[in-house]
Amino acid sequence: MQISDRLNRMEESATIKMAQMARDLAGKGHNVISLSLGEPDFDTPQHIKDAAKKALDDGYTKYTPVSGLIELREAICKKLKRDNNLDYKTNQIVVSNGAKQSLANLSLSLLNEGDEVIIFAPYWVSYKEIIKLSGAKPVFVHGGIEDDFKVNAAKLEAAITSKTRMVLFSSPCNPTGSVYTKDDLAAIVKVMEKYPEVLIISDEIYEYINFLEGGHVSIASFESVQDRCIVVNGFSKGFSMTGWRLGYMAAPQWVAAACSKMQGQFTSGANAFGQKAAAYALEADMGETYKMATAFEERRDLVISLLKEIEGMKVNHPEGAFYLFPDVSYFLGKSVDGKTINNSVELCEYILETAHVAIVAGSAFGVDSCVRIAYSNSTENLKEAVRRIRAALEKLK
Ligand SMILES: Cc1ncc(COP(=O)(O)O)c(C=O)c1O
CATH class of the missing domain: 3.40.640.10 (Type I PLP-dependent aspartate aminotransferase-like (Major domain))
Structure with a gap:
């Protein structure tokens, strides 16, 4: 019994894996905010x-x-x-x-x-x-x-x-x-x-x-x-x-x-x-599509302004989709409770475990110094998620 070499060479989707880890944590009764999946939070019109x-x-x-x-x-x-x-x-x-x-x-x-x-x-x-x-x-x-x-x-x-x-x-x-x-x-x-x-x-x-x-x-x-x-x-x-x-x-x-x-x-x-x-x-009329885009733009502005308040977080000002890809290299190499955060995967795991917020390691997208935040979530959840991320990051020394 074996799986193919082709499949063995394939990496599991990091975004799907992170979403599953978030679900598992939520299943244990934690209030997890997932900013990991590339999916609009709106229903189909x-x-x-x-x-x-x-x-x-x-x-x-x-x-x-x-x-x-x-x-x-x-x-x-x-x-x-x-x-x-x-x-x-x-x-x-x-x-x-x-x-x-x-x-x-x-x-x-x-x-x-x-x-x-x-x-x-x-x-x-x-x-x-x-x-x-x-x-x-x-x-x-x-x-x-x-x-x-x-x-x-x-x-x-x-x-x-x-x-x-x-x-x-x-x-x-x-x-x-x-x-x-x-x-x-x-x-x-x-x-x-x-x-x-x-x-x-x-x-x-x-x-x-x-x-x-x-x-x-x-x-x-x-x-x-x-x-x-x-x-x-x-x-x-x-x-x-x-x-x-x-x-x-x-x-x-x-x-x-x-x-x-x-x-x-x-x-x-x-x-x-x-x-x-x-x-x-x-x-048909595309009004709903444009309404969603406007909501995403407002959320982008909100999350950028909140992220900019976190010392060491480098964030640019992208003009589309519903993602931010901040540079988090400032936090790599820092430690908490004797554990050092060496890369973006470890940082995302730390944030999930400590802040109960799911984001995706930049290494999955080819850049280990960044993380991906999908802001396709309510403004209330976004504010709370960034507050928790900030608290977790401020513990790193
Ligand atoms: C850049 C990009 N291309 C393609 C897709 C896949 O889209 P679809 O749901 O139509 O398969 C995604 C979904 O996340 C995406 O981000």
């Missing part, structure tokens, strides 16, 4: 739920085309035009069980052993494992807190080799909340123009949670690289539909066809009534 109920009653209970219901793919094409000024045809869209599966489809359909994929770091935990699964090698290019955690063009160019097949990043970014502006993207595009054989995977799942004036810009809107951009997006974050498991990609037709073939063998596509409701969500 009622009108979208109603659309799913109607879809069930209307008989959307069977397999759909592997790439998704045609009405959803049409709605996605209209959305891409309306929000991003991008022109896609329905045969360039593949609907999946979440953006995560879209990324897995891309990795398994396009990469071979020995290929390299450049991942902007800090990176979302799953990128590394999803890429490794294909046999390809993740290559990390780092952006530091002094650059708002954004990767600059020179660092990107230095990492490109003859084996590079893809560049992968998210904007707004998980775990940093950073948003690549049009100018930031233009600099990246300038580099990519020199490497026409390299695909660009743009994860735009936090598109609607963007506090910048002028909103979201997709790298696919740059004409010179448009034909090799793959936009990954979904319903989890902007519509608060994490549990529906619905995402999509917009890609060159050959990529969409490849991913559809892969998906045909793995899942046969996403659930039918959810797709019907998702098509409705894209075309």
Whole structure:
């Protein structure tokens, strides 16, 4: 009896592990505040739920085309035009069980052993494992807190080799909340123009949670690289539909066809009534989405101001998603009750055990000097969580 080498090489998701540790502690009767999961705390807007109920009653209970219901793919094409000024045809869209599966489809359909994929770091935990699964090698290019955690063009160019097949990043970014502006993207595009054989995977799942004036810009809107951009997006974050498991990609037709073939063998596509409701969500009033984004912006300001009051905590001012990624290196190497905190994992464990607040170690995202705080929680809980974190940190000497 054995598990595969493939699985043995895979790391467990640090965010899911932390959430489980928090649940275990809560199960023992402690009042745990979880700021560890990448999930909006809002429920799915009622009108979208109603659309799913109607879809069930209307008989959307069977397999759909592997790439998704045609009405959803049409709605996605209209959305891409309306929000991003991008022109896609329905045969360039593949609907999946979440953006995560879209990324897995891309990795398994396009990469071979020995290929390299450049991942902007800090990176979302799953990128590394999803890429490794294909046999390809993740290559990390780092952006530091002094650059708002954004990767600059020179660092990107230095990492490109003859084996590079893809560049992968998210904007707004998980775990940093950073948003690549049009100018930031233009600099990246300038580099990519020199490497026409390299695909660009743009994860735009936090598109609607963007506090910048002028909103979201997709790298696919740059004409010179448009034909090799793959936009990954979904319903989890902007519509608060994490549990529906619905995402999509917009890609060159050959990529969409490849991913559809892969998906045909793995899942046969996403659930039918959810797709019907998702098509409705894209075309309905987006007021609820914008209300959620405003609430996240207010919480960001609140948590930043509270964190700044903690001596030694270094925090920047990200413009999207619902994460902060403060630098906690000041606290590493300090001790309490004879125990030294050596790294971000030990710091998060200490904070969970002492303050009963769950946050995630930066090492899971490629940066051990930071921690990730998801502020998708009530203002009351956020205030209490930071108060407790501060008390725990002040005990470290
Ligand atoms: C950057 C990023 N991409 C993709 C996903 C996955 O989204 P989905 O729920 O659509 O699979 C997440 C979820 O946390 C994310 O943070």
